[in-house]
Amino acid sequence: MAWALADRPEQLDAAIAARPALISISFGPPESYVGRVRQAGIRVTAQVGTVEEARRAEAAGVDLVVARGAEGGGHGRGEVATLALLQSVLDAVAVPVVAAGGIAGPRGLAAVLAAGAVGAWVGTALLGCTEAGTSATARRRLFDAAETATAYGRVFDVAQGLRWPAEYGGRALRNAFFDAWHDRLDELAENADAAEQLRQARAAEDYDTAVIYAGEGVGLLRSERSVAEVLAEFGRAEDLLRRF
Ligand SMILES: Cc1cc2nc3c(=O)[nH]c(=O)nc-3n(C[C@H](O)[C@H](O)[C@H](O)COP(=O)(O)O)c2cc1C
DSSP states (O other), X not given: OHHHHTTOTHHHHHHHHTOOXXXXXXXXXXXXXXXXXXXXXXXXXXXXXXXXXXXHHHHHTOSEEEEEOTTOXXXXXXSSOHHHHHHHHHHHOSSOEEEESSOOSHHHHHHHHHHTOSEEEOSGGGTTSTTSOOOHHHHHHHHHOOTTOEEEESHHHHHHTOOOOTTOEEEEEOOHHHHHXXXXXXXXXXXXXXXXXXXXXXXXXXXXXXXXXXOGGGGGOOSOOOHHHHHHHHTTHHHHHHTO
C-alpha cells in the first residue's frame, strides 16, 4: 500500500528481504519505491484503476501493470469496470498488462486473454479455498452470495480509522453495518461506539456487522475447493479460446 509506505518504509524492506518473485505497490504514487525493488532484482507491478494511473506506473518503471476494475474485491478504485479499463490500458501502455476484477473462472480468464492481457490477477475466486484463512462462517456467506451481494465504499475503513485515501474504497459483501453508515461517513468517523461494535463483531464472526471483502465474482463461488482445483478449472480457458 503505497500510501502507508511513507510512514512505514520498513514494510517494503521486509517485502524485499523475503525475496518474492514479484512485489505489487498500489494505492498511491509508486515512483518513490519502484527503483528500490528493481535494484534488488525483484519484478515490480502496480494495480491501476485508471489510464492515468497506468501511465504513471509505467513511467515509474514497473515491469507490468495490473488493470484492476471496479468489480474487484477488497480495495481499489471504484470508477471503471474491468473490461473498459483493460481495453484503455492496453492501448495506453507498452508494458505487459494483467487484468483484475471480477475474473473468477475460465470464462473470465479467456475473455481477458482474448483482449490482450497476459494473465489475470485473482482474489475473490480464492477466498473459499481450503487453504484460505477465511473462517467457516464467512465461507458459508461467500458461497450463499449472489453476484449482486457486494457493495463498494469506505464504511469499514472509516469505522476503523484507517487512513486509506478516499479514492481507494473497498468492495465487500453488503451487510447491515454498511447499509446503516454508507451515507453518514462523517458521523461514523466520530462514532467510537460504532468502531467498538465493529471490533467486537469481528471477534464474534458476526458478519451482519463485520466485513468480508469480496468482489462481484463471488456469485461464482459455490463450494469449498482446493487452490489446485480452482487453478485447474482456470486452465479450461485454453479450451474456450480454441473454439475461435
Ligand atoms: C479479501 C481480499 C484481500 C485483498 N487484499 C489485498 C492486499 O492486501 N493488497 C492488494 O494489493 N490487494 C488486495 N486485494 C485486491 C486484489 O489484489 C485484487 O485487486 C482483487 O482481488 C481482484 O478482483 P477479484 O477479487 O474480483 O478477483 C484483496 C482482495 C480481497 C478479495
